[in-house]
Amino acid sequence: MSNFKNIKKVGVLHGMERSFPNALVEEINKRKTRAVAELVSLDDITQGMASDYAVIFDRISHDIPYYRATMKMLALSGTAVLNNPFWWSADEKFFNNGIAMKVGVPVPKTALLPSKQRPDNTSEKSFSNLKYPLSWEKIFDYVGFPAFMKPHDGGGWKDVYKVHNREDFFEKYEKTHQLVMLLQENIDYEAYFRCYSIGGDMVRIMQYEPANPADQRYVLDGGPIEKKMLDTIHKYVVKLNNALGYDFNTVEFAIRDGIPYAIDFCNPAPDCDLNSVGQENFDWVINAATELALRKVKSHRKDGMNLTWGSFLSEGVKGRILK
Numbered sequence: 001m002s003n004f005k006n007i008k009k010v011g012v013l014h015g016m017e018r019s020f021p022n023a024l025v026e027e028i029n030k031r032k033t034r035a036v037a038e039l040v041s042l043d044d045i046t047q048g049m050a051s052d053y054a055v056i057f058d059r060i061s062h063d064i065p066y067y068r069a070t071m072k073m074l075a076l077s078g079t080a081v082l083n084n085p086f087w088w089s090a091d092e093k094f095f096n097n098g099i100a101m102k103v104g105v106p107v108p109k110t111a112l113l114p115s116k117q118r119p120d121n122t123s124e125k126s127f128s129n130l131k132y133p134l135s136w137e138k139i140f141d142y143v144g145f146p147a148f149m150k151p152h153d154g155g156g157w158k159d160v161y162k163v164h165n166r167e168d169f170f171e172k173y174e175k176t177h178q179l180v181m182l183l184q185e186n187i188d189y190e191a192y193f194r195c196y197s198i199g200g201d202m203v204r205i206m207q208y209e210p211a212n213p214a215d216q217r218y219v220l221d222g223g224p225i226e227k228k229m230l231d232t233i234h235k236y237v238v239k240l241n242n243a244l245g246y247d248f249n250t251v252e253f254a255i256r257d258g259i260p261y262a263i264d265f266c267n268p269a270p271d272c273d274l275n276s277v278g279q280e281n282f283d284w285v286i287n288a289a290t291e292l293a294l295r296k297v298k299s300h301r302k303d304g305m306n307l308t309w310g311s312f313l314s315e316g317v318k319g320r321i322l323k
Helices: 019-030 065-076 085-090 093-102 136-143 166-176 227-244 279-299 311-317
Strands: 008-013 035-039 053-058 080-082 110-113 147-151 161-163 181-185 191-198 202-207 248-256 259-264
Touching: 008 019, 008 279, 019 035, 019 279, 035 279, 053 065, 053 279, 065 080, 065 085, 080 279, 093 110, 093 227, 110 136, 136 166, 136 181, 147 166, 161 166, 166 181, 191 227, 191 279, 202 227, 202 279, 227 248, 227 259, 227 311
Parallel strands: 008 035, 008 053, 053 080
Antiparallel strands: 110 181, 147 161, 147 181, 191 202, 191 248, 248 259
């Protein structure tokens, strides 16, 4: 770090969380490389502005539109924003399920449902291309009961319902208001895993129990897992994240009859809090995130857009079909 001109700045944009942002900044600075890290400080954002940051870990812009618009402008100025704010603004769970099928990763049977209530400033005529009523029995026969109903672009288990039969479905569907929902097959699992994916190749597979309270979901001793299963999960995590172009994500798998089904893999700001993930997982994610930051610093170009684009988009530009 003797040559100040060669130092590149890494920022962490965050909300209420503290343990991950602070520890990541500390670890990057401790490495004594060409990178210096800090918590992001924003002011006087203007169009076409230059960026002081080579890399930014974006942990909060999905909840704050001002931050999302800022991240896009900084990306245009050359910042490697993790994850890509343009793709993050475009993707959603139903489409991502389709990508999973394209790359050969099993997913539960899933149907897309229109919002129960019409969006603001629309009328019945706005939906003249939608058949009504829907072919509900075909949808129910395809997905089966019990099933889960959840927002097509949501997260954090908000507005998620387990529905047990036709009557239960319609009762809970009434509560979804203007949300576009998914109806998804229930997977009675023998084991469940949550996996960090960082940088496209760094993977940590963690046994997980989503039914437990938040601070007890990461199972410390869930028994031995066959190497073949771990290898399959690892392969699926890499496939999904390379196709989607996520730098930083988690993927959840429910194992049924020896098959890992990808349940949730649209988590570009995954939980990294020490109090919920535990010390070992926390240490791993801090180290992997630091390695990713240093990679991005090393490959950073001042004259280019330094974002990660998934193979779905890059192959599509070349006119190829994703495989």
